[in-house]
Amino acid sequence: MSTRLSKGGRLIDRTAPQEFTFNGKRLRGYRGDTLAAALLANDQMLVGRSFKYHRPRGIVASGAEEPNALVNMGEGGRFEPNQRTTTTELFDGLTCTSQNHWPSLEFDVGVVNNYAARFLPAGFYYKTFIHPRFAWKHVFEPVVRQSAGLGKVPKERDADRYEQAYAFCDILVVGGGIAGLQAALTAGRAGKRVWLVEQTAHWGGRAVVDGAEIDGQPAEAWVKSALQALEGMANVTIRSRCMAAGSYDHGYVLCDEKVADHTPGDGRPRHRLWRLRAGQIIAATGAIERPLSFAGNDIPGVMLASAVRDYVINWAVAPGDRTVVVTNNDDAYRTAIALKEAGLEVPVILDARASVTGDLPARARAMGIRVEAGRAIAKVKGGKRVTGVAICAQAGQGAVLEEIACDAVAMSGGWSPVVHLWSHCGGKLKWDDAQAQFTPDKARPPLNHDGSALVQTAGCASGVLATAEVLADATEAAGGGAVPAANGPAEAALEPIWVMPQGAPVQLRMKMWLDYQNDVKVSDVQLAAREGYTSVEHTKRYTTLGMATDQGKLSNINGLAVLADSLSSPIPQVGTTTFRPPYTPVTIGALAGEARGEIFQPLRRSPMHDWHLAQNAYMEPVGLWQRPYCYPRPGETHEQAVHREVRNTRSNVGLLDASTLGKIIVKGPDAGRFLDMLYTNVMSNLAIGKCRYGLMCNEQGFLSDDGVVARIDEDTWLCHTTSGGSDRIHAWMEDWLQCEWWDWQVYTANVTEQFAQIAVVGPNARKVLEKLGGMDVSKEALPFMTWADGVLGGFRVRAYRISFSGELSYEIAVPASEGRAFWDALVAVGAEFGMMPYGTEGLHVLRAEKGFIMIGDETDGTVIPQDLNLGWAISKKKDDYLGKRGQERPYLASPDRWKLVGLETLDGSVIQDGAYAPAPGFNANGQRNTQGRVTSTYFSPTLNKGIAMGLVKGGLSRLGEVIEMTKLDGTTQQVRIVDPVFYDKEGEKQNV
Amino acid sequence: MSEVANIPVVSALGGASFDGFARVREIGPLGMITLRAKPEVKGLSAAIKAVTGTAMPKQRRIEVKGEKAAGWMSPDEYLLVLPYTDVKAALATLAEKLADQHHLAVDVSDARAVFRIEGDRASEVLSKLAPADLAALEKGELRRTRIAQVAGAFWQDETGFTVVCFRSVAGYVMGALSHSAQPGSELF
Amino acid sequence: MLILECPYCGVKAEETELSPGGEAHLKRFGPGSSDEDFENYMFARKNPKGVHFERWRHSYGCGKWFLAARCTATLEVFGTYPAQTTEPPADIIDKIKAKRPDWKGYK
Structure with a gap:
C-alpha cells in the first residue's frame, strides 16, 4: 500500500495538517503536499478511469506531465474539471472528485469497453460511424456523447477574478531548477533586466531531490543561496507558480501565474496572465522521464522512477512497500537507493541493458539490492493495483523466468528534454542517438526581430543531464560567466528500449500503453503504420496518440519510436508532431482577464x-x-x-x-479638392452655410459610406458619417492623405465625441x-x-x-x-x-417610408451607387474620384444588375427579412436561380401596411410587375415592384 | 433665451473615483485643443507658448506648466491642455497667431475623459492594461497606446499618471482601471 | 506577435497597437487606366515566403501609416520607414541584400 513515512519530506510541514475530501471521503495531508502526494499518503492509488476503455488509472508522475490523475476540483462557482493532482497544492478544505466513470470509481460500467478492446482498435471511430449515414445522428452520436469527455462542465459563473499584466525584460528565464537559477544569476550579474519564472511553488528542480553537490555544498543549500542572491538584485524579478505557456513572435511569452489557486476566496485574483515581452528567452525547462512499454504498464502502482523518489523525498510518501525498479539507464538506480534509504523494500532492479556498470548501480549493489541485467518485465500483475511482476529476458519474447510480488513498479525509459518553448516559435530539433532523445539544434534556433537567436535552452532542456554540464550550459546560455563546480556520479550510457521485451507478441503489445489518458497502445500505432499512416501527424490524429490533456508529454517520443520501428525508418526521419502552446492548459478565465461582465467590451455611451x-x-x-x-x-x-x-x-x-453620428473636420487649402476625390459628387463648390448629401465609395466603386457634408468656412468642411463609421472613415481619409496625396495641404480631426x-x-x-x-x-x-x-x-x-x-x-x-x-x-x-x-x-x-437607403442594409460591399438609383449624386464632370475607375468596369453597367426598388405584398402584409425572389431554373450548383432580394422590410404605421426595399434584376424598369418572394415556411408570396419612396414623394414635408 | 446661459459643465462620469491599492479618479473636464500643424510652421512655437505658456514639445514629450500643458501627439499634431473655460480664447489666439499658416485647431475638451491614478503603485494599474514598458517611461513622456480595448494616452508626474481617453468609453476605462486597482492584486 | 518600431514617434509598438494595411508600394491606377493595370492595382498581391514590404498604421499611437520590410518566414524585420516613399530606401535594400544574398529585389 502507499503510505506516509514517519520521517522526512523536504516540502511538507507536519505541524500544519490540512483536511480535504476525495469523492466525499475525508482525508488528511500536510501543508506543502500536492494533492497527488496527499492521495498517495492516504493509500488512494486509484484516482480515475481512462478515456476509452475506462481502465483503472493511478498516479504515474509527480509534475505537469501527469496524464491520469485528473480530478474535478471545487464546487459551485469554483468547480473546474481536469485539474492535475500532481500540480495542485493541497489546502485545507479542498474538495475534489474523480472523473470519467459511472456509477463509481471502484465499479465502473464503462469498463465493458475494456473487454471489447479488440473491437475498438485505432481509428475505430472513423471506421465504424461512417455507415449507415443516418445512424451517426440518431444512434452513435447520442451514445458517444453520453460516455465522452473527461470531467464535467462547470455549471455556475466563475466566482473568481482574473487579470492580465504586461511586463518587459531583457532575458526571461523559464524554469527554477539549477539551470534556470544559474542562468538568472549569470544574466542578473551582467546587469540585465531578468525575469525568472517557475511553474511550481518550489525552487531547485530535480537536483535537490537527486542530491547533486554544487560549489562544495548540497544542491539544496546552493539553491537557497542562489535564490537569496537573486532576490537581492533589483534588476531581477522572480515568480513561482508561474508557468510559461507559450513563446511567440519577437519574444512574446504568455505566463500563467496561479496566484490564489491554493488560497481560494482570499480576495486575490485567481490567476494572472503575464504578457511578457523578452529580448531573449532561456528555456531551462528540464526534461521529462519516459515510461517503458511493457504489458500492464498502466496498472495503478506503475509509476515513473523519478516520481517515486520525488514522493519519497519531497513528501515522505511511499508509493509502495515493495517497489520493483525497471530501467534502461543508470538514473533510475537513484530511486532504488532512495527507497532503500527510506527503509522500503526493493526486491529487484530489472535493467534491460546486457551489462550494467556505473557508479549508481555499484552503490545499489553495495546496499544489497538485487540487480538483474538484460531483464525485462513480461507482464505486470494486478487490476486496480499492482500485485507483482513477471520477469523475462529483454532479448526474448516474454517467456516468464520468475514472478515477484510487489505493490509498486518504478520505471525509467530515459529522459526527453522539454523543448516546447524552443519549438513553439520555430526552433528545430535534432536526434541524439546516444541519449535517445530529440534535443534543440542550436544551429537552427527560432529567430528574433533582428535575426538573432530568440530562444536558448539551458541544462536538461538542452539534452545535458550531468550537474556540471547543466551548470556550464546554463552559464553559456546566459552570456557566459563563472561556472560553479559540481560533482556527481558518472553515469553509463542508456540503451534505447521502445518495447519490452524486444520480441513481445501481440498479446503483450495490446497491453502496452503509450498514451494512458487516451488509451493508445503499442499495437494501435503498429496497426496505424500497417494501414498506411506514415506521417507522424496523421498517426497522431488517427490513433489520438498525444491528443489528451497532457498533449503527449509522456507518450509522444515512445509513440513515434514505435512508429519509426514499424515503418523501418530512422526516428529523426519520422520526426515529431508540432509543439503548440500552451505547455499545460490555461484556464479560459485567465485568457479573458478583465474582459468580463461590465467591461467585457468597451460599450460607447452617449451623453444622454x-x-x-x-x-x-x-x-x-x-x-x-x-x-x-x-x-x-x-x-x-x-x-x-x-x-x-x-x-x-x-x-x-x-x-x-x-x-x-460621425463628425469629421476637414480643413486646408486642398480640402475641397480632397473631398472631391473622396465623395462621388462635388463638395468643393458647396457654399458656406450649406449642406449636401454625399456618397463615398471604395476603389472598387462599391458604396462604403454616406452622410451630409456642411461647409463651415472658406477652407473647412464638416463631414457626417454613419454611426459607427466615423473611425473607419477617418482612417480612410488619413490613409489617402498620408500615403497617396501627402503633398496636399489638408488636416482632418475626428470630433464625433x-x-x-x-x-x-x-x-x-x-x-x-x-x-x-x-x-x-x-x-x-x-x-x-x-x-x-x-x-x-x-x-x-x-x-x-x-x-x-x-x-x-x-x-x-x-x-x-x-x-x-x-x-x-x-x-x-x-x-x-x-x-x-x-x-x-x-x-x-x-x-424606409421615404425610400432613403441605409449603409449596411441596402449595401453589402457589392453595391454601387448606381444600383441604388443614386446616379444623381455622382458627378459626371469630375475626372477622378475614389471608385470611379472601379465603376467603369463593364459588368457594373450591365442592365441585368440588381437595382433598388420598392416592394409591397398584394395583401399589405410584411415581407420577411432576408426574403429572396426566385427565378425560373437552376444554376450550375443545382441551386434555384434568383432575381432579387429584400434589403429592408418594415410595417409602416404611417401607411398601415408592409413596405420594403429590395434589389431586383432590372430594377425600376419593372415597375408594377408582380414577382414571387420566399417565406420561411418554404412557400412564396406575391410581391409588387413599386417606387421605393412610399411617403411624401414630392418631399414637401421636409422643406417647410 | 438668446443669451448664452451659464450651463453647468458635466464630465463623462461626474468625478467617479475608486480606492484600491492605488487611487483612481475621474477629473475634468479639462480644456483640450487638438492642434495640427507641422513643426516648422512659422509662429507655431510662439502660438503654443501664448496658449499654454510652455515650450513646444519634442517627439513624444509633454511640456507641463501648472494647469497647462502641450503634448506631442504625432509629427503634425499637438495636444494643448488648459482650463476648460480658457478654450474659446485660446482658439482665438491660435487663429490669430497662425492666421496665414496651414493648420487646424479644434476644441476636443468634450470629446475626452481624463483620469488620475495616484499612489506608489499607480504604474501597476496601467501595467495591467497597456502594452507599454512603464519602467522605461520617462517623466514628461506622453505615451499613446492601447488601454485594454480602447485608445488612450498617459503621462507621469511625481504623484501619479494622467490618463486620457475618449468620452464615450469613460465608463469602460473607469471599470478597467478599478478592476486593475483591486486590493490584493498588487503585482510586485 | 510582432514588434515594429514606428518611424514617426519611435515607439516600439507591439502588434496590438498597430493595424495592418497589406502590401506596400502599390501604384494607384484611376480613370483611363487599362483593365490590366487596374486589375493588378486592385487585386494582384504578392504573398512571398521571405522578404516582403508591408503597410502598417500605428493606430493606437500617433496614427501614422508607415512601411515595414520583413521576412515572412523568420519574422526578421529589416527596417521600418515613412509611408511617403514610392520605393524602399537604399539603406534597407542594402541591409536585405547583405542578409539575403539570394533575394531577387522588391519589384
Missing part, C-alpha cells in the same frame, strides 16, 4: 445614456455604441412602441439622440425650438439643407436643417458636456407639442 435607461429604453448595439431601439411604455410591446414613436413623429414631434447631436423631427419641430427661444429657425433664416451657429435656450448650438425622416427636422449639436442639459431642456418645452423620444427602429421605419 442615463436618461435613456431611466426612461426604460430598450437598448441595442450599433457598432460598440449603445443606442435606444425604442422607449416602450408600460404594457407596450417593442413593436407597439416603435409604431407609436413613428406616428407621433409624423404627426407631432419626435426627439432622437443622434450623437453617434465632442458633440451631443439631437434631432428634433416632425411638424412641430420649429415650434419646440421657438419655444426654447434664441436663434431664428424660420424657413427663411434657416432653410432646408443649411446650417447656422446660434443660441437656443441659452445653449451654444450648431443647428443643421437636414432630414433623415422626410419631416421638418433640425439636428442640433451642443458640446457633449452640455448634451444632457440641452436634452432635458427640449423635453421640458416639448411636452405641450406632443414631443416623444424615438429610437433607432423608429428612425429606420421613418427613413
Whole structure:
C-alpha cells in the first residue's frame, strides 16, 4: 500500500495538517503536499478511469506531465474539471472528485469497453460511424456523447477574478531548477533586466531531490543561496507558480501565474496572465522521464522512477512497500537507493541493458539490492493495483523466468528534454542517438526581430543531464560567466528500449500503453503504420496518440519510436508532431482577464445614456455604441412602441439622440479638392452655410459610406458619417492623405465625441425650438439643407436643417458636456407639442417610408451607387474620384444588375427579412436561380401596411410587375415592384 | 433665451473615483485643443507658448506648466491642455497667431475623459492594461497606446499618471482601471 | 506577435497597437487606366515566403501609416520607414541584400 513515512519530506510541514475530501471521503495531508502526494499518503492509488476503455488509472508522475490523475476540483462557482493532482497544492478544505466513470470509481460500467478492446482498435471511430449515414445522428452520436469527455462542465459563473499584466525584460528565464537559477544569476550579474519564472511553488528542480553537490555544498543549500542572491538584485524579478505557456513572435511569452489557486476566496485574483515581452528567452525547462512499454504498464502502482523518489523525498510518501525498479539507464538506480534509504523494500532492479556498470548501480549493489541485467518485465500483475511482476529476458519474447510480488513498479525509459518553448516559435530539433532523445539544434534556433537567436535552452532542456554540464550550459546560455563546480556520479550510457521485451507478441503489445489518458497502445500505432499512416501527424490524429490533456508529454517520443520501428525508418526521419502552446492548459478565465461582465467590451455611451435607461429604453448595439431601439411604455410591446414613436413623429414631434453620428473636420487649402476625390459628387463648390448629401465609395466603386457634408468656412468642411463609421472613415481619409496625396495641404480631426447631436423631427419641430427661444429657425433664416451657429435656450448650438425622416427636422449639436442639459431642456418645452423620444427602429421605419437607403442594409460591399438609383449624386464632370475607375468596369453597367426598388405584398402584409425572389431554373450548383432580394422590410404605421426595399434584376424598369418572394415556411408570396419612396414623394414635408 | 446661459459643465462620469491599492479618479473636464500643424510652421512655437505658456514639445514629450500643458501627439499634431473655460480664447489666439499658416485647431475638451491614478503603485494599474514598458517611461513622456480595448494616452508626474481617453468609453476605462486597482492584486 | 518600431514617434509598438494595411508600394491606377493595370492595382498581391514590404498604421499611437520590410518566414524585420516613399530606401535594400544574398529585389 502507499503510505506516509514517519520521517522526512523536504516540502511538507507536519505541524500544519490540512483536511480535504476525495469523492466525499475525508482525508488528511500536510501543508506543502500536492494533492497527488496527499492521495498517495492516504493509500488512494486509484484516482480515475481512462478515456476509452475506462481502465483503472493511478498516479504515474509527480509534475505537469501527469496524464491520469485528473480530478474535478471545487464546487459551485469554483468547480473546474481536469485539474492535475500532481500540480495542485493541497489546502485545507479542498474538495475534489474523480472523473470519467459511472456509477463509481471502484465499479465502473464503462469498463465493458475494456473487454471489447479488440473491437475498438485505432481509428475505430472513423471506421465504424461512417455507415449507415443516418445512424451517426440518431444512434452513435447520442451514445458517444453520453460516455465522452473527461470531467464535467462547470455549471455556475466563475466566482473568481482574473487579470492580465504586461511586463518587459531583457532575458526571461523559464524554469527554477539549477539551470534556470544559474542562468538568472549569470544574466542578473551582467546587469540585465531578468525575469525568472517557475511553474511550481518550489525552487531547485530535480537536483535537490537527486542530491547533486554544487560549489562544495548540497544542491539544496546552493539553491537557497542562489535564490537569496537573486532576490537581492533589483534588476531581477522572480515568480513561482508561474508557468510559461507559450513563446511567440519577437519574444512574446504568455505566463500563467496561479496566484490564489491554493488560497481560494482570499480576495486575490485567481490567476494572472503575464504578457511578457523578452529580448531573449532561456528555456531551462528540464526534461521529462519516459515510461517503458511493457504489458500492464498502466496498472495503478506503475509509476515513473523519478516520481517515486520525488514522493519519497519531497513528501515522505511511499508509493509502495515493495517497489520493483525497471530501467534502461543508470538514473533510475537513484530511486532504488532512495527507497532503500527510506527503509522500503526493493526486491529487484530489472535493467534491460546486457551489462550494467556505473557508479549508481555499484552503490545499489553495495546496499544489497538485487540487480538483474538484460531483464525485462513480461507482464505486470494486478487490476486496480499492482500485485507483482513477471520477469523475462529483454532479448526474448516474454517467456516468464520468475514472478515477484510487489505493490509498486518504478520505471525509467530515459529522459526527453522539454523543448516546447524552443519549438513553439520555430526552433528545430535534432536526434541524439546516444541519449535517445530529440534535443534543440542550436544551429537552427527560432529567430528574433533582428535575426538573432530568440530562444536558448539551458541544462536538461538542452539534452545535458550531468550537474556540471547543466551548470556550464546554463552559464553559456546566459552570456557566459563563472561556472560553479559540481560533482556527481558518472553515469553509463542508456540503451534505447521502445518495447519490452524486444520480441513481445501481440498479446503483450495490446497491453502496452503509450498514451494512458487516451488509451493508445503499442499495437494501435503498429496497426496505424500497417494501414498506411506514415506521417507522424496523421498517426497522431488517427490513433489520438498525444491528443489528451497532457498533449503527449509522456507518450509522444515512445509513440513515434514505435512508429519509426514499424515503418523501418530512422526516428529523426519520422520526426515529431508540432509543439503548440500552451505547455499545460490555461484556464479560459485567465485568457479573458478583465474582459468580463461590465467591461467585457468597451460599450460607447452617449451623453444622454442615463436618461435613456431611466426612461426604460430598450437598448441595442450599433457598432460598440449603445443606442435606444425604442422607449416602450408600460404594457407596450417593442413593436407597439416603435409604431407609436413613428406616428407621433409624423404627426407631432419626435426627439432622437443622434450623437453617434460621425463628425469629421476637414480643413486646408486642398480640402475641397480632397473631398472631391473622396465623395462621388462635388463638395468643393458647396457654399458656406450649406449642406449636401454625399456618397463615398471604395476603389472598387462599391458604396462604403454616406452622410451630409456642411461647409463651415472658406477652407473647412464638416463631414457626417454613419454611426459607427466615423473611425473607419477617418482612417480612410488619413490613409489617402498620408500615403497617396501627402503633398496636399489638408488636416482632418475626428470630433464625433465632442458633440451631443439631437434631432428634433416632425411638424412641430420649429415650434419646440421657438419655444426654447434664441436663434431664428424660420424657413427663411434657416432653410432646408443649411446650417447656422446660434443660441437656443441659452445653449451654444450648431443647428443643421437636414432630414433623415422626410419631416421638418433640425439636428442640433451642443458640446457633449452640455448634451444632457440641452436634452432635458427640449423635453421640458416639448411636452405641450406632443414631443416623444424615438429610437433607432423608429428612425429606420421613418427613413424606409421615404425610400432613403441605409449603409449596411441596402449595401453589402457589392453595391454601387448606381444600383441604388443614386446616379444623381455622382458627378459626371469630375475626372477622378475614389471608385470611379472601379465603376467603369463593364459588368457594373450591365442592365441585368440588381437595382433598388420598392416592394409591397398584394395583401399589405410584411415581407420577411432576408426574403429572396426566385427565378425560373437552376444554376450550375443545382441551386434555384434568383432575381432579387429584400434589403429592408418594415410595417409602416404611417401607411398601415408592409413596405420594403429590395434589389431586383432590372430594377425600376419593372415597375408594377408582380414577382414571387420566399417565406420561411418554404412557400412564396406575391410581391409588387413599386417606387421605393412610399411617403411624401414630392418631399414637401421636409422643406417647410 | 438668446443669451448664452451659464450651463453647468458635466464630465463623462461626474468625478467617479475608486480606492484600491492605488487611487483612481475621474477629473475634468479639462480644456483640450487638438492642434495640427507641422513643426516648422512659422509662429507655431510662439502660438503654443501664448496658449499654454510652455515650450513646444519634442517627439513624444509633454511640456507641463501648472494647469497647462502641450503634448506631442504625432509629427503634425499637438495636444494643448488648459482650463476648460480658457478654450474659446485660446482658439482665438491660435487663429490669430497662425492666421496665414496651414493648420487646424479644434476644441476636443468634450470629446475626452481624463483620469488620475495616484499612489506608489499607480504604474501597476496601467501595467495591467497597456502594452507599454512603464519602467522605461520617462517623466514628461506622453505615451499613446492601447488601454485594454480602447485608445488612450498617459503621462507621469511625481504623484501619479494622467490618463486620457475618449468620452464615450469613460465608463469602460473607469471599470478597467478599478478592476486593475483591486486590493490584493498588487503585482510586485 | 510582432514588434515594429514606428518611424514617426519611435515607439516600439507591439502588434496590438498597430493595424495592418497589406502590401506596400502599390501604384494607384484611376480613370483611363487599362483593365490590366487596374486589375493588378486592385487585386494582384504578392504573398512571398521571405522578404516582403508591408503597410502598417500605428493606430493606437500617433496614427501614422508607415512601411515595414520583413521576412515572412523568420519574422526578421529589416527596417521600418515613412509611408511617403514610392520605393524602399537604399539603406534597407542594402541591409536585405547583405542578409539575403539570394533575394531577387522588391519589384
